Amino acid sequence: MELLSVATGIVATGTAYAMVLYIAAVGLSVTMGLLGIANLAHGAFAMAGGYAMVWGLDRLGLSFGVAVLLACVLVGVASVVMERVLYRRFYARSELDQVVMSVGLLFMSVAVAQFLFGPSPLSVRLPGLLTGSVPLVGDASLPVYRGFLILFGGAIFLLLWAGIERTMLGARIRAAVDNRFMAQAVGVNTDLLFVTVFALGSMLAALGGALGADMMALTPDYALAHLVYFMIVVAVGGLGSVRGPFVAALLLGIGDTACKILAPQAGAFFVYVALFVLLLARPRGLFGRTA
Amino acid sequence: MSARAAAVGVLMRRRSWRWVEALPWVAAIAGFFLLPNYLQLGTQILVMILFALSLDLLLGYTGIVTLGHAAFFGLGAYTAGLLATGGWHEPLSGLVAAAAVAAALGLVAGFVILRTSGLALLMLGMAITLLLYEVANNLNGLTGGADGLSGVEIAPLLGRFGFDMYGRTSYLYALAVLFVAFLLVRAIVWAPFGRSLVGIRQNPARMQAMGVSVFARRLAVFVLSAGLAGLAGAVSAQTSQFASLDNLSFDLSGTVLLMLVLGGPGRLYGGFIGASVLMIAQDGLAKENPVFWLFWLGLFVILLVVFVPGGLLGLRARLGLGGRDG
Amino acid sequence: MDDLVLAARGLHRSFGSLEVACDINFALAAGARHALIGPNGAGKSTLVNLLTGALRPSAGSIWLDGVDVTGLAVHQRVRRGLARTFQINTLLREMSVLEGVQLAVLERGGQGRALLGGRAGQRRAAEEGFDLLEQLGLAGDASAIVGALAYGRQRLVEVAMALALRPRVLLLDEPAAGVPPADSHLMLEVIARLPAGIAVLIIEHDMKLVFRFAERISVLVAGRILTEGSPAEIAADPRVREVYLGGRAHG
Numbered sequence: 001m002e003l004l005s006v007a008t009g010i011v012a013t014g015t016a017y018a019m020v021l022y023i024a025a026v027g028l029s030v031t032m033g034l035l036g037i038a039n040l041a042h043g044a045f046a047m048a049g050g051y052a053m054v055w056g057l058d059r060l061g062l063s064f065g066v067a068v069l070l071a072c073v074l075v076g077v078a079s080v081v082m083e084r085v086l087y088r089r090f091y092a093r094s095e096l097d098q099v100v101m102s103v104g105l106l107f108m109s110v111a112v113a114q115f116l117f118g119p120s121p122l123s124v125r126l127p128g129l130l131t132g133s134v135p136l137v138g139d140a141s142l143p144v145y146r147g148f149l150i151l152f153g154g155a156i157f158l159l160l161w162a163g164i165e166r167t168m169l170g171a172r173i174r175a176a177v178d179n180r181f182m183a184q185a186v187g188v189n190t191d192l193l194f195v196t197v198f199a200l201g202s203m204l205a206a207l208g209g210a211l212g213a214d215m216m217a218l219t220p221d222y223a224l225a226h227l228v229y230f231m232i233v234v235a236v237g238g239l240g241s242v243r244g245p246f247v248a249a250l251l252l253g254i255g256d257t258a259c260k261i262l263a264p265q266a267g268a269f270f271v272y273v274a275l276f277v278l279l280l281a282r283p284r285g286l287f288g289r290t291a
Numbered sequence: 292m293s294a295r296a297a298a299v300g301v302l303m304r305r306r307s308w309r310w311v312e313a314l315p316w317v318a319a320i321a322g323f324f325l326l327p328n329y330l331q332l333g334t335q336i337l338v339m340i341l342f343a344l345s346l347d348l349l350l351g352y353t354g355i356v357t358l359g360h361a362a363f364f365g366l367g368a369y370t371a372g373l374l375a376t377g378g379w380h381e382p383l384s385g386l387v388a389a390a391a392v393a394a395a396l397g398l399v400a401g402f403v404i405l406r407t408s409g410l411a412l413l414m415l416g417m418a419i420t421l422l423l424y425e426v427a428n429n430l431n432g433l434t435g436g437a438d439g440l441s442g443v444e445i446a447p448l449l450g451r452f453g454f455d456m457y458g459r460t461s462y463l464y465a466l467a468v469l470f471v472a473f474l475l476v477r478a479i480v481w482a483p484f485g486r487s488l489v490g491i492r493q494n495p496a497r498m499q500a501m502g503v504s505v506f507a508r509r510l511a512v513f514v515l516s517a518g519l520a521g522l523a524g525a526v527s528a529q530t531s532q533f534a535s536l537d538n539l540s541f542d543l544s545g546t547v548l549l550m551l552v553l554g555g556p557g558r559l560y561g562g563f564i565g566a567s568v569l570m571i572a573q574d575g576l577a578k579e580n581p582v583f584w585l586f587w588l589g590l591f592v593i594l595l596v597v598f599v600p601g602g603l604l605g606l607r608a609r610l611g612l613g614g615r616d617g
Numbered sequence: 618m619d620d621l622v623l624a625a626r627g628l629h630r631s632f633g634s635l636e637v638a639c640d641i642n643f644a645l646a647a648g649a650r651h652a653l654i655g656p657n658g659a660g661k662s663t664l665v666n667l668l669t670g671a672l673r674p675s676a677g678s679i680w681l682d683g684v685d686v687t688g689l690a691v692h693q694r695v696r697r698g699l700a701r702t703f704q705i706n707t708l709l710r711e712m713s714v715l716e717g718v719q720l721a722v723l724e725r726g727g728q729g730r731a732l733l734g735g736r737a738g739q740r741r742a743a744e745e746g747f748d749l750l751e752q753l754g755l756a757g758d759a760s761a762i763v764g765a766l767a768y769g770r771q772r773l774v775e776v777a778m779a780l781a782l783r784p785r786v787l788l789l790d791e792p793a794a795g796v797p798p799a800d801s802h803l804m805l806e807v808i809a810r811l812p813a814g815i816a817v818l819i820i821e822h823d824m825k826l827v828f829r830f831a832e833r834i835s836v837l838v839a840g841r842i843l844t845e846g847s848p849a850e851i852a853a854d855p856r857v858r859e860v861y862l863g864g865r866a867h868g
Binding site: 032038040086089093095096097099100101103104105106107108109110111112114115220224227228231232234235239265266267268269272273275276279280283284285 | 350356358400402403406407409410411413414415417418419421422425426428429541542545548549552556582583584585586588589590591592593596597600
């Protein structure tokens, strides 16, 4: 019984964590796959979403839903500006230049966040509807908010999947991921497509950062602290994919939670070891296309 | 002179020493005598130059972009530190041991990391650093955990020159290690092996079509680079008599990358310029407000990559004052 | 059979249900001048990749100098004497022409692994490389940066780098592709003067080039060898005319 409730707790918490990771990171997969840009500063957009939401809740007195929406819109607008001013200069640049630029952005994001919001983690006031918990098996119970995250993350996944597989925008994205020049040749406005995709990816990150602020603490070094996990989700899941990162996020979220509950001293040690073993066997990730 | 002798001469002369290459060493020795109050900072700069030099082999010459080089620096630092706290105080053998341990990790990690590319490669580099971080953090009793490893006592160098509180021995020690390592790296990059690395950076498929096992070459340089990074970490631990989790941080990997890029990768001297400029600037600016420093550092490198690709030494080349070495 | 330097025996390759190479057989003796032609999509690139080792065959084997090399990697086949040029220039663009060829000479001798020193070897390799460039009419470009050369010249550098390996077999993958007509005679001359002992397999669209140069021609259609024969036989074959020379001739 004890074992079952521990396992249930791990799976429930891990899945909720996985959904946050997925929402925050999936945009990176699509922007990297489509735009070919190693945007290591992706997490900064997630952090901005988190801070914007807390600002909306605490300073503007907005309701939870409105604050989340506001965060996505603000980050979306900011990302369009960033794409026009900075990122599009780097589409044709070397990987090194992209990495250096985004490391610069990461460092700046730490400074700006600390300047605006101070060094301590900010806490999120959840709406009454989403507080409390429901009992599961044995001693295990599931906080309502985590249940909400699981449902919401699942919905986002289905929405993205359908959106990429079924809609015209999705068809254009898939065409451009496969062959940018061909897509251009058949008349896809790649310029507009790129900025749209970049903004969508950033808004997803903001959504993840805002909704996940309860699980992934809002501190100035957020974008650095969670960078590796975002990258794992994308690298293990496969570039330009919607489904791969979902599976990768689930594996990582549940695996990491299990590690931290069962062997708290070892931290994420086993996660990293498992990662090396996995990539030794499959250097292109779980769903990576072979060349 | 025949056209053949002329063309071959042009190629061969690039290996030869130029007078301007004496400049950094003259400056380093002059600094020792003229700025006795800054020897501690000077030692840290020398350590970072050595670290950037190790990264240059990997990034500048071979074209492998990594954000995980702190793993090898940190492992070298902890190896040298733990040897000393464990009772082995002789510095030179400590250096060799640290470099060997870091190179061994380079072999194992490189075997996995170099099979991947792009984002996965970047991610694995960071993951190996975090893995070591977890280990160092959790082996509290051995490493001091988050407090760092203190009490690193180093015996007098060659049994004669003690590591004094003014940092004179430390500075000259770091300078000597850097010089020897530099001679080694310089010889390597101009030898056939080093030239083949440049070929791999420019076009791996062409090198493969010449019969080169690109993976084996890249793994070899990864091991070398890891060993040199471990050497830099060891010098850091021995001269500061301290090793800490900062030696295994993303910040360190990122900073050394920015230093190299600022100076200009693939030119041997990029790290000399980048490390000196950034560390002197940091010493002046970051004392007041370290967060502010991160902001300006980030903004500065972004402007640099937008407007001055190729770093400061690249600027020199673009102004027609000298070509790229690699 | 012993004097065959390159042979393909019953090569098959499929991607899923798509068969891109099917029962491909051919053999080159020392000094052969063999051409492989075929319309777009016939599987020429697949065959090149199978021969060089970039792709593994689903069935069949590849022999170099009487040794089965089917399981060997790309670089190992090169070391056994199989050199190639690429359809799209694959060069060391930031190096001088001479340095690129020098590297190839050094790698041929296994000196590329030398961590230190190697100065004398580098000088000898550069001298040998210069002589080779001279033979190809590239001596004047020896100190030029490869990326700064005209495309047609870069195609010749491709050949120079392959020849620097002193191969037993040379695979020329569309050597005239992308070369402006005014410069195409340079490539023809170079191909005509290739060392007699090397077996040459040329994969080409340009009919003029193929018929001028080849002693034997294999025609590849839809992943299969349709026929093989002398240039006169191929030119007279009605099936070849139908699938290739007919409506959609390239040359």
